[in-house]
Amino acid sequence: MAPTRKRAPGFWPLALLFTAFVLFLYGPMLAIFVLSFQGPEGGLTFPMRGASLHWFAKLWEGIGVIDIGAAFRRSLALGAVVMGLTVALALLAGLAYRKRLPGGTALFYVVVASLIMPSIIVSLGVGLMFRLLDTGLKALLEAHAPELLEAFTTTMGLFTSGLGAQLTWTLPFGLLIMFAVFNRFNPAYEEAARDLGASPWQSFRHVLLPLIGPSLVGVGMFGFTLSWDEIARSSQAMGDLNTLPLELQGLTTTVTTPVIYALGTVTTVVSFAVMGATLAILWLWQRRRQ
Amino acid sequence: MSNSRTSAAFAWLQAAPLTAVFALFFVLPLALVVMVSFWQASEYELLPAFTAQNYLDVFTGCPVTADGDLCVTAKTYLSTLKFGVLTWLITALLGFAIAYFLAFHVQGTLMQTVLFIVCTVPFWTSNVIRMISWVPLLGRNGLVNQLLVGSGLVAEPVEWLLFSDFSVVLAFVHLYTMFMIVPIFNSMMRIDRSLIEAARDNGATPWQTVLHVVLPLCRTGLIIGSIFVLALVMGDFVTVGVMGGQQIASVGKVIQVQTSYLQFPMAAANAVILLAVVLLMIVALMRLVNLRKEL
Numbered sequence: 260m261a262p263t264r265k266r267a268p269g270f271w272p273l274a275l276l277f278t279a280f281v282l283f284l285y286g287p288m289l290a291i292f293v294l295s296f297q298g299p300e301g302g303l304t305f306p307m308r309g310a311s312l313h314w315f316a317k318l319w320e321g322i323g324v325i326d327i328g329a330a331f332r333r334s335l336a337l338g339a340v341v342m343g344l345t346v347a348l349a350l351l352a353g354l355a356y357r358k359r360l361p362g363g364t365a366l367f368y369v370v371v372a373s374l375i376m377p378s379i380i381v382s383l384g385v386g387l388m389f390r391l392l393d394t395g396l397k398a399l400l401e402a403h404a405p406e407l408l409e410a411f412t413t414t415m416g417l418f419t420s421g422l423g424a425q426l427t428w429t430l431p432f433g434l435l436i437m438f439a440v441f442n443r444f445n446p447a448y449e450e451a452a453r454d455l456g457a458s459p460w461q462s463f464r465h466v467l468l469p470l471i472g473p474s475l476v477g478v479g480m481f482g483f484t485l486s487w488d489e490i491a492r493s494s495q496a497m498g499d500l501n502t503l504p505l506e507l508q509g510l511t512t513t514v515t516t517p518v519i520y521a522l523g524t525v526t527t528v529v530s531f532a533v534m535g536a537t538l539a540i541l542w543l544w545q546r547r548r549q
Numbered sequence: 550m551s552n553s554r555t556s557a558a559f560a561w562l563q564a565a566p567l568t569a570v571f572a573l574f575f576v577l578p579l580a581l582v583v584m585v586s587f588w589q590a591s592e593y594e595l596l597p598a599f600t601a602q603n604y605l606d607v608f609t610g611c612p613v614t615a616d617g618d619l620c621v622t623a624k625t626y627l628s629t630l631k632f633g634v635l636t637w638l639i640t641a642l643l644g645f646a647i648a649y650f651l652a653f654h655v656q657g658t659l660m661q662t663v664l665f666i667v668c669t670v671p672f673w674t675s676n677v678i679r680m681i682s683w684v685p686l687l688g689r690n691g692l693v694n695q696l697l698v699g700s701g702l703v704a705e706p707v708e709w710l711l712f713s714d715f716s717v718v719l720a721f722v723h724l725y726t727m728f729m730i731v732p733i734f735n736s737m738m739r740i741d742r743s744l745i746e747a748a749r750d751n752g753a754t755p756w757q758t759v760l761h762v763v764l765p766l767c768r769t770g771l772i773i774g775s776i777f778v779l780a781l782v783m784g785d786f787v788t789v790g791v792m793g794g795q796q797i798a799s800v801g802k803v804i805q806v807q808t809s810y811l812q813f814p815m816a817a818a819n820a821v822i823l824l825a826v827v828l829l830m831i832v833a834l835m836r837l838v839n840l841r842k843e844l
Contacts, residue, residue: 267653267654268755269755273649274650276650277647277650277651277664280726283723284667284671286686287682287685287686288674288678288682290682291682294685304685304690304692304695305685305695348567348570349567351566351567352564352566352567358556358560359553360560361557366564366567369571369575370571373575375776375777375780375831376780376784377781377783377823377824378784379784379801379804379805380820380823381574381579383578383813384578384579384820387582387813387817388578388581391581391595423570426570427574430567430570430571480673484674488675491785495805495808507678511680511681511791512795519681520681523678523681523682526675526678527674527675530673531674533673534670534673
């Protein structure tokens with residue numbers, strides 16, 4: 260059979276490479292999804308010894324001393340806060356860059372530097388900062404309110420040092436997306452709104468926001484998923500209570516049963532659910548507009 | 550003009566929350582790392598000082614110890630650098646090929662977008678899970694070894710597939726090729742298609758077109774991707790830890806271990822050195838490519 264359309268030279272080798280690459284990307288993940296349904300007798304590798312939800316039940320009971328449920332809820336809460344702040348702060352800063360912003364270039368370089376800075380350095384720095392803060396506060400309490408010293412432990416935590424460390428990772432992505440959005444944004448819509456007598460707030464609320472809304476949903480997805488899986492920047496900055504990915508990383512050396520695959524499956528399902536929800540929102544948005 | 554001044558003030562008001570986050574959680578911590586790298590520490594507290602002792606300790610016995618071995622720091626950096634260069638080479642080649650396929654061979658914007666998203670979705674899932682997902686494939690009793698032994702190619706299961714240099718590089722490529730594909734693809738989509746036609750009309754072979762037209766025009770994307778990959782690998786401690794079975798050294802891992810033992814001044818000194826090395830690499834990378842363009 261003669262080909263209906265002649266492909267450019269190099270198409271088939273590259274198509275083969277692409278297929279192999281996609282298999283390489285998704286194949287291993289698929290393997291642990293399948294293995295997380297391993298029977299109670301089964302091990303870390305194939306073959307499957309029956310199929311069961313045994314390892315998910317085990318996961319529900321908790322792994323050793325680690326309360327997976329609590330870590331799950333902590334990560335979910337932190338992810339939600341990071342998502343909200345990433346959207347709000349990136350949007351505000353994106354709006355600022357549309358105006359004259361003296362010194363904006365310097366700020367931009369700081370943001371880009373944060374993106375490519377080895378995460379362990381940022382994490383060490385944030386951890387160090389809060390430790391020094393603790394020392395300072397303890398000295399202060401000792402001098403002025405010794406009765407409070409007993410109750411004070413640390414300023415480090417999920418929503419202080421942890422949140423800050425993660426924002427240095429999610430905000431650069433958010434800001435870069437906002438730049439891309441506003442570069443393509445036609446200011447004629449806002450001018451029309453202004454000519455028709457809209458106040459700056461009305462023009463923002465009723466013209467700009469609906470137009471860039473889908474991109475903000477995208478920024479939100481970046482914020483949540485990046486926080487949900489974040490390890491490197493959080494590692495030295497979380498304090499006493501760990502997030503789910505940090506627990507997972509610790510478990511890789513100690514756990515030798517498929518329960519770790521079950522945890523992997525649950526975590527990935529959340530990531531995919533967020534991506535799916537993003538797509539669904541975008542699709543509904545598109546439909547409502549038509 | 551007061552009008553433009555109020556406008557600038559309002560703009561800064563809008564940028565203030567983001568600026569505050571980076572000042573407080575990025576610039577200040579980095580300054581503290583530099584400061585503490587000159588401090589001393591007892592077993593349970595940090596002692597303000599101004600000493601280069603931490604840096605001297607990092608380079609104890611460098612470049613060569615009395616036994617004729619390389620010092621620990623040099624070994625660690627060489628090992629990390631080896632991962633960096635290998636990963637960079639493979640991701641650059643692979644990323645370029647994949648991006649080229651997407652940009653020039655796939656027809657139609659919808660198909661392009663779908664395939665592009667297929668390549669980027671794993672980026673939004675957990676790195677650690679993507680690492681441990683190699684265990685059932687590469688382990689001693691893993692799928693690859695089952696196949697190799699089953700087919701009679703090897704008598705004993707191959708040991709170096711997992712928790713080895715090989716598995717570390719494999720995981721890096723698995724995780725970070727995306728960081729090459731996206732910027733290179735972005736550069737390729739901006740290339741004026743008539744340039745490709747012009748090259749063909751002038752008798753260039755497809756290979757020549759790629760080498761002399763597409764590649765130079767992808768310079769920016771390639772540099773951005775390279776910076777990402779090198780910075781990620783040089784500072785890594787998670788991948789080397791998990792995929793190396795916690796047995797392989799890397800600069801990031803040294804910093805992480807020292808931090809967990811609360812040796813902050815030492816960890817800070819190592820962080821400053823790592824930062825200097827990464828910055829040098831980025832500068833060199835940009836010079837190298839600029840220079841070649843000028844020749």
